Amino acid sequence: MSVMGLKLLVSIPALNEDATVGGVVRGVPRALPGVDSVDIVVIDDGSTDSTAREASSAGARVVSHGRNRGLGDAFRTSLGIARREGYDALVTLDADGQFDPSGIPLLVEPLVSGRADLVTCSRFLGQNLSTPFVKRTGNRLVARTVSSLCGVKIHDATCGFRAYGPSALEQLSSFSRFTYTQEALIDLAWKGLNILEVPLPVKPAREHGRSRISGNLWRYAALSLGAMYSAAHDHMPWRFYGLPGFAMVLAGLAMEAFVFGRWLIVSQVTPFKGVAIAGLFLVVLGTLLLIVASLADTSSHNRHLLEEIIAENVRKNRQANG
Numbered sequence: 001m002s003v004m005g006l007k008l009l010v011s012i013p014a015l016n017e018d019a020t021v022g023g024v025v026r027g028v029p030r031a032l033p034g035v036d037s038v039d040i041v042v043i044d045d046g047s048t049d050s051t052a053r054e055a056s057s058a059g060a061r062v063v064s065h066g067r068n069r070g071l072g073d074a075f076r077t078s079l080g081i082a083r084r085e086g087y088d089a090l091v092t093l094d095a096d097g098q099f100d101p102s103g104i105p106l107l108v109e110p111l112v113s114g115r116a117d118l119v120t121c122s123r124f125l126g127q128n129l130s131t132p133f134v135k136r137t138g139n140r141l142v143a144r145t146v147s148s149l150c151g152v153k154i155h156d157a158t159c160g161f162r163a164y165g166p167s168a169l170e171q172l173s174s175f176s177r178f179t180y181t182q183e184a185l186i187d188l189a190w191k192g193l194n195i196l197e198v199p200l201p202v203k204p205a206r207e208h209g210r211s212r213i214s215g216n217l218w219r220y221a222a223l224s225l226g227a228m229y230s231a232a233h234d235h236m237p238w239r240f241y242g243l244p245g246f247a248m249v250l251a252g253l254a255m256e257a258f259v260f261g262r263w264l265i266v267s268q269v270t271p272f273k274g275v276a277i278a279g280l281f282l283v284v285l286g287t288l289l290l291i292v293a294s295l296a297d298t299s300s301h302n303r304h305l306l307e308e309i310i311a312e313n314v315r316k317n318r319q320a321n322g
Helices: 021-027 051-057 071-084 101-113 133-150 166-171 181-190 214-235 237-266 273-321
Strands: 006-014 035-044 061-064 089-092 118-122 162-164 195-199
Touching: 006 021, 006 051, 006 071, 006 101, 021 035, 021 051, 021 101, 035 051, 035 071, 051 061, 071 089, 071 166, 071 273, 089 101, 089 166, 101 118, 101 162, 101 195, 118 181, 133 181, 133 214, 166 273, 181 195, 181 214, 214 237, 214 273, 237 273
Parallel strands: 006 035, 006 089, 035 061, 118 195
Antiparallel strands: 089 162, 118 162
């Protein structure tokens, strides 16, 4: 079902991007098919240069964190503004100039036509982007991991150039401080929302400065895995904890049965005393994992109830600001 007359917020997180943020803001289209209004906000995440002044001079509203709180917090600030002020859609893009703001209409069109709830730019779908081998391989592995966790084929799970529709704004939950891109895909896919990738041209490197991600790929990989794990286990606690727990308990009981059976026959445990100890360890550890799975499942139910309340409040804010 098509959605016309969208109220759109374009959010640009920025940290010391005074050389490029003004051009990105000025490049955002102010008129889009199916969109009634376009507002721009720059989330200044603790910049120490003139990023805030350049963004304001270019025509953007600036919200400053005062200190560096991370990309995840910057996204949640944008999400909070969009929800409180009744926006129907949210577009996010970086301030470093690698993404072309003129591509925003292509991201928003599937929202307007009702074909998708989340539209994300893909740097690798149908195009050959010249990137370093390590970074390209890492992105491919992350995309495969996210695809397996959410059951949706994703070619580019780390791109921040995205458009979130009304349902995504209502239902999305984000907790990661460092990054939100993989977390959002997993969360919305498990909630049954439609996700669409759109190939758009992206500059292979920044024009100014050095990427804060490629500067420490190992840290980025570790924190991304943590974010994916956090998002996934909330939606499938029995897969993460229950299945390993059952497997450990069964394996431990099998080992104990073997040792006990041998004891009944020959009246001694030696030389399988270690097997008996290992079996007991597996039973205890597996039982603890089953308890954790049960507690996590209860927590997941409570989270979903809170998310329903938040979604209802977002809908009410949208109606009040409509």
